[in-house]
Amino acid sequence: MSSDPNGRDTIVRYTAGVRTNHWIVAISFVLAALSGLALFHPAMFWLSELFGGGPWTRILHPYIALVMVVAFLFLATVVWQDNRMLTRDWTWLKRWRDVVNNREEDLPEVGRYNAGQKVLFFLMVLCLAGLFLSGIVIWRAYFGLYFSVGTIRVASAFHALCAFVLICGIIVHIYAAIWVKGSVRAMTRGTVTPGWAFKHHRAWLREVRHAAHSRPRPD
């Protein structure tokens, strides 16, 4: 069992490797979103100054996005298994009113991820796949000659749509981390308190404890 500097019991939720991976995705997402928004709406064009002007924004955006997609692939393979929807997750989703009102008593037990996190995860997978494929089509510097103008037009609109859904999803993701106290700590320090795990992810806590108790002592 790990513990914090005060000797209180903690549970490791994310290893340093997973945290690094997550934050590479997060940083590249923020940069890709800001540079993409700069090109999406005139009111956001000033964001291009953050990247050294319009042409630099146009040049950097796809490379930043590639970093995000590759890093997300690694992250997704790590968390994929724990994001499969189970029967209890559908019940959890149906009681979304209890969820948003902080009434967790009557909700089914939650594993490593709750149903909201799982839905968001698959939404991100779909959006990033859509962004990647349409992004290739509209990356004029390298692929402009390989696609018809009709394909490029549809890809441009689809790229914007996927980005819109992803950005809204990430806003929800970030807010949920601010709302459910202890979540940010899981992704910055890597650990949560047993109370946090008990309250929000009881089935996961059970698994963690079970695994710890049944593992033979290495001598």
Place this chain on the structure above:
Amino acid sequence: MPLQSLDIVRRSATTLPSPSVREPAGGAVAKLIDTTKCIGCKACQVACMEWNDLRDEIGSNVGSYQNPHDLTDKSWTLMRFAEYENPKGDLEWLIRKDGCMHCQDPGCLKACPSPGAIVQYSNGIVDFVEENCIGCGYCVSGCPFDIPRVSKRDHKAYKCTLCSDRVAVGLEPACIKACPTGALVFGTKEDMKEHAAERVEDLKSRGFEHAGLYDPPGVGGTHVMYVLHHADQPGLYSGLAQNPHISPAVRLWKGLSKPTALGIMALTALAGFFHYIRVGRNEVTDADEAAAARFDAEAARAMPPATKPSPESRT
């Protein structure tokens, strides 16, 4: 803009009006290209090169008079040569001077994300301002006529300016000045329509019953118009669009969806803020920690004591 003799009615990626008090008294301008008078001499291509200081790469002959093969960043106008065998079995050599059509509703300007990289002057000319161009190529996607070309050298988009610099000081475009047959004429759009009507009447009297003016309404009309012998089949002229319009995909991408999407993103963030101040944070209490401790104790009791967790069980 170093030289602003013309007011701007539309500016790319800009939500508020540009200075647009001055209006040309004679109305908008137009270039009329009479394909029925064109002899394919390419004087217009040369005049364009000279006035705009453009020297394209020398290409290779592929068995057609058409040279270069396509518009490029350095070839802003081009005679397209089409050989058409009409139903009577006669050959018709349909030569069309291709280049920017200067749409009244320009798809390039609608698609452009960079403020002021594409402008439309009050006289109707659509101009690219390369200093503001970021090289994304959205104008290429937006254009219904496949006109803009992004340069490999500086990654800026180029096309015919309708010699906006000449027109602004009362001169006609260079190509017009060079045309030896009067196939190219320039003036106010109204005058050009009148002139075209006379030409169409003349052509009809000489057996071209489908002769007509090409001023496509799908893009609000154009400031470069054609007189065609076969106005019912513009496609004969090296694929001139039958009914050009801004693609629905571009309209969706660059239309109402922009403010709507931005609004929904802002509302999503606002919803989070108000949830936070109305429902509040979800915190782990001491009672939760105590419950977790009881839970752990029960779990430990259910397990044999010899298998206490090791430090390696962190993951």
